[in-house]
Amino acid sequence: MSGATVKFRLEPERYEFNASLIHQFELARRDFFKILGAGIAVFAIAKDAFAVQETAAGHRSFHMEELPKDISAWLHVGEDGTVTGFTGKAEIGQNIRTSLAQTIADELRVPFESVRMVTADTALTPFDMGTFGSRTTPTISPQLRRVASAARDLLIEAAAKEWNIPLAGLVAAGAKVTDPASGRSLKYAELARGKTLAQNLPAEDPMTPASQWTIAGKPFPKVEARAFVTGKHQYTPDLRPEGMLYGKVMRPPSFGASLTSCDDSAAKALPGVAVVRDGDFVGVAAPSAHEAQRALDGIHAQWKEVPQISSKEIFSYLKQNATARSDDRNLQQKGSIADGLASATHRLDATYNVAYIAHAPLEPRAAVAQWTEGKLTVWTGTQRPFANRDELAAVFHVPENSVRVIVPDTGSAYGGKHTSDAAIEAARLARAAGRPVKVVWTREEEFIWAYFRPAGVIEVKSGISGDGTLTAWEFHNYHSGSWDRDSLRRRESAHGISCRALDSAKRFLSWLGGDRQSLCARIPYGCAGEPRENGSARFSDEESLQSPHARGPGGGRKILWLAAQENAGGARIRSGLR
Amino acid sequence: MPIEIEVNGKRYPVNYPPNTPLLSVLRDELGLTGSKYGCGEGQCGACTVLIASAPRRSCQIPVSAVAGKVVTTIEGLEKDGRLHPVQQAFLDAGAFQCAYCTSGMIMSSVGLLQSNANPSPADVVQFLQGNVCRCGTHPRIIEAVRHAAKMMQEHGR
Numbered sequence: 001m002s003g004a005t006v007k008f009r010l011e012p013e014r015y016e017f018n019a020s021l022i023h024q025f026e027l028a029r030r031d032f033f034k035i036l037g038a039g040i041a042v043f044a045i046a047k048d049a050f051a052v053q054e055t056a057a058g059h060r061s062f063h064m065e066e067l068p069k070d071i072s073a074w075l076h077v078g079e080d081g082t083v084t085g086f087t088g089k090a091e092i093g094q095n096i097r098t099s100l101a102q103t104i105a106d107e108l109r110v111p112f113e114s115v116r117m118v119t120a121d122t123a124l125t126p127f128d129m130g131t132f133g134s135r136t137t138p139t140i141s142p143q144l145r146r147v148a149s150a151a152r153d154l155l156i157e158a159a160a161k162e163w164n165i166p167l168a169g170l171v172a173a174g175a176k177v178t179d180p181a182s183g184r185s186l187k188y189a190e191l192a193r194g195k196t197l198a199q200n201l202p203a204e205d206p207m208t209p210a211s212q213w214t215i216a217g218k219p220f221p222k223v224e225a226r227a228f229v230t231g232k233h234q235y236t237p238d239l240r241p242e243g244m245l246y247g248k249v250m251r252p253p254s255f256g257a258s259l260t261s262c263d264d265s266a267a268k269a270l271p272g273v274a275v276v277r278d279g280d281f282v283g284v285a286a287p288s289a290h291e292a293q294r295a296l297d298g299i300h301a302q303w304k305e306v307p308q309i310s311s312k313e314i315f316s317y318l319k320q321n322a323t324a325r326s327d328d329r330n331l332q333q334k335g336s337i338a339d340g341l342a343s344a345t346h347r348l349d350a351t352y353n354v355a356y357i358a359h360a361p362l363e364p365r366a367a368v369a370q371w372t373e374g375k376l377t378v379w380t381g382t383q384r385p386f387a388n389r390d391e392l393a394a395v396f397h398v399p400e401n402s403v404r405v406i407v408p409d410t411g412s413a414y415g416g417k418h419t420s421d422a423a424i425e426a427a428r429l430a431r432a433a434g435r436p437v438k439v440v441w442t443r444e445e446e447f448i449w450a451y452f453r454p455a456g457v458i459e460v461k462s463g464i465s466g467d468g469t470l471t472a473w474e475f476h477n478y479h480s481g482s483w484d485r486d487s488l489r490r491r492e493s494a495h496g497i498s499c500r501a502l503d504s505a506k507r508f509l510s511w512l513g514g515d516r517q518s519l520c521a522r523i524p525y526g527c528a529g530e531p532r533e534n535g536s537a538r539f540s541d542e543e544s545l546q547s548p549h550a551r552g553p554g555g556g557r558k559i560l561w562l563a564a565q566e567n568a569g570g571a572r573i574r575s576g577l578r
Numbered sequence: 579m580p581i582e583i584e585v586n587g588k589r590y591p592v593n594y595p596p597n598t599p600l601l602s603v604l605r606d607e608l609g610l611t612g613s614k615y616g617c618g619e620g621q622c623g624a625c626t627v628l629i630a631s632a633p634r635r636s637c638q639i640p641v642s643a644v645a646g647k648v649v650t651t652i653e654g655l656e657k658d659g660r661l662h663p664v665q666q667a668f669l670d671a672g673a674f675q676c677a678y679c680t681s682g683m684i685m686s687s688v689g690l691l692q693s694n695a696n697p698s699p700a701d702v703v704q705f706l707q708g709n710v711c712r713c714g715t716h717p718r719i720i721e722a723v724r725h726a727a728k729m730m731q732e733h734g735r
Contacts, residue, residue, distance in 0.1 A: 093676025093713050221672055228677035229665040229684060231612015231652035238611035246606070289606055290598055362616050362624060362678040362712045411614070411678025412712055443617040 042147040081189030088128025090120035106215040107148035120407035130384035247439040250282035257303040266298035274433035340472025344463020356452040363411025369426035370436040381410035388420035586654030596642035612652035623709030626682035633689030652681040667726035675713035
């Protein structure tokens with residue numbers, strides 16, 4: 001990765017999204033018509049800083065001059081009238097396949113049924129940083145609405161040209177453009193026929209106000225819902241490409257253990273079984289899951305374990321090992337805490353211990369990987385297909401454009417599916433086996449080896465005056481998140497080292513957990529953001545006060561947030577404290 | 579001599595070892611992937627199938643135990659292109675988000691309605707305790723099961 005010199009001004013927990021990406025506009029447009037055929041296309045240029053941060057290629061920061069302009073969404077009206085919307089966001093149960101199609105149908109004035117969404121496929125969709133933080137509806141939905149609005153204008157222009165009359169007065173509705181004066185009309189399909197008309201979207205397009213929406217914002221059935229009630233929808237674990245083998249990975253006895261010896265002769269002797277030993281990675285691929293398990297059971301490995309902190313010690317460990325950082329933007333102190341507390345009418349002092357929490361998506365981590373002539377295709381239920389692609393490219397030392405990551409509509413993620421663990425494992429095994437390999441984590445692996453939401457100790461001292469005005473707020477958050485600059489550098493150097501031993505994969509994997517008895521403070525944390533678009537698990541109401549809450553990173557670092565009387569500005573504590 | 583099992587009205591020889599969980603045979607050997615793996619411990623219900631009309635966790639049952647018994651999976655509920663009332667009710671109620679639990683929820687609900695044609699919301703909650711929905715669609719699931727019960731009574735199914 002070439003991101004070592006990038007200045008980080010993003011929210012700290014987003015450091016992990018420092019992805020270096022391709023998808024140049026011209027290339028994308030060319031590919032676009034090649035894939036979809038003739039028609040009318042509109043490309044959205046990411047407009048505001050946050051949208052760019054999420055969607056634009058290249059390295060990102062809030063330094064505006066460094067922000068590349070790139071496409072964030074696009075839309076195609078085909079010669080048969082089919083409307084296709086494209087986004088790099090993934091469908092993980094928040095039902096964006098439905099809601100985004102509603103948005104497009106609404107703005108383009110076409111029936112809901114004529115819109116389909118192509119999502120989260122690194123070969124087909126615009127770059128996207130990831131599906132997290134309940135961002136799809138606020139960022140992608142307006143962009144698709146803008147492209148739909150622009151497409152509608154293009155269709156009206158095309159009709160005016162066809163009839164050789166001025167645009168004014170022409171009406172787009174019901175998937176056709178009508179001239180009220182003469183009563184004649186042309187369907188969108190007819191207008192798109194034989195054209196390869198593309199337009200970059202101006203940043204500011206008028207959009208239909210919410211009060212006039214007829215499809216968006218209304219209850220609609222989940223797209224392809226019938227496939228879900230009949231069991232026909234294929235999640236990643238359901239895929240079975242021709243010749244596929246089943247992969248299993250040997251897990252160490254505890255977090256941080258290293259392999260000292262390994263006798264895999266019995267496994268290698270089994271027919272049809274591929275055995276991979278690559279550094280500390282030991283895995284097998286076999287024609288069936290039970291044969292893979294038998295092969296794995298036949299491998300005798302010795303591990304060197306390292307002492308771990310027990311779950312009983314974790315909170316005191318976090319607090320004792322916290323380090324404050326002077327450059328932390330969250331480290332603020334204004335006024336006198338003592339004075340603020342002394343003048344308070346009501347006090348609330350509390351310590352909250354927050355345990356490591358498994359994200360526990362019902363569909364476990366899974367991937368199917370297939371190598372074809374040096375190119376890798378991976379199907380995996382991830383929230384970050386483009387980042388997964390980059391990690392796979394780095395781990396296997398292939399160009400990013402040799403890796404395609406496709407996200408089948410996924411059985412939820414809850415912030416737990418940012419990394420590419422199963423994808424790396426499946427790809428490593430597939431490369432050795434010369435056949436597609438599927439790896440589906442067991443629930444046991446999920447609970448032990450998946451990254452967790454960070455543990456933390458939160459200490460609060462606060463006071464309010466009689467009318468509810470905040471007089472003092474002292475907030476300390478000691479937590480286990482460790483994805484800071486140092487770990488990013490480690491991660492990048494991990495990308496740089498040879499994959500002969502899958503060391504880089506091991507680096508990822510080694511962050512993944514602890515044993516059952518001794519969960520370790522170094523267990524990596526994941527975004528605690530709730531993928532559901534309703535954001536029900538968020539703290540948004542208190543966000544202004546709690547911005548350095550447990551979602552933050554810090555390798556046990558200490559964050560202080562303080563708002564004393566003089567800068568409280570009459571801020572009232574939310575209902576939680578009243 | 580391989581054992582034979584009957585799934586959704588079709589007989590299949592099973593080549594996997596007799597102690598293989600029924601779920602693996604269904605998914606991997608027979609390609610019936612509608613039944614889901616969620617935990618492998620019988621705790622989440624995503625793998626629920628009907629064995630002799632009773633809902634069972636297929637991850638906990640060795641395939642040898644269903645030899646000679648009738649197994650119905652989510653793929654076997656639809657008849658002549660018509661959804662089972664429970665499937666239709668889940669569809670009508672939109673009783674899912676990611677829908678990974680849906681197959682198991684539907685199979686358990688079919689089992690419930692066979693033993694209790696008119697379950698109260700409390701009955702539904704009680705019966706579906708063993709089916710986990712991580713997305714939180716429970717109110718709609720309860721609504722769907724009650725709606726299915728009504729449809730089945732009206733149509734005498």
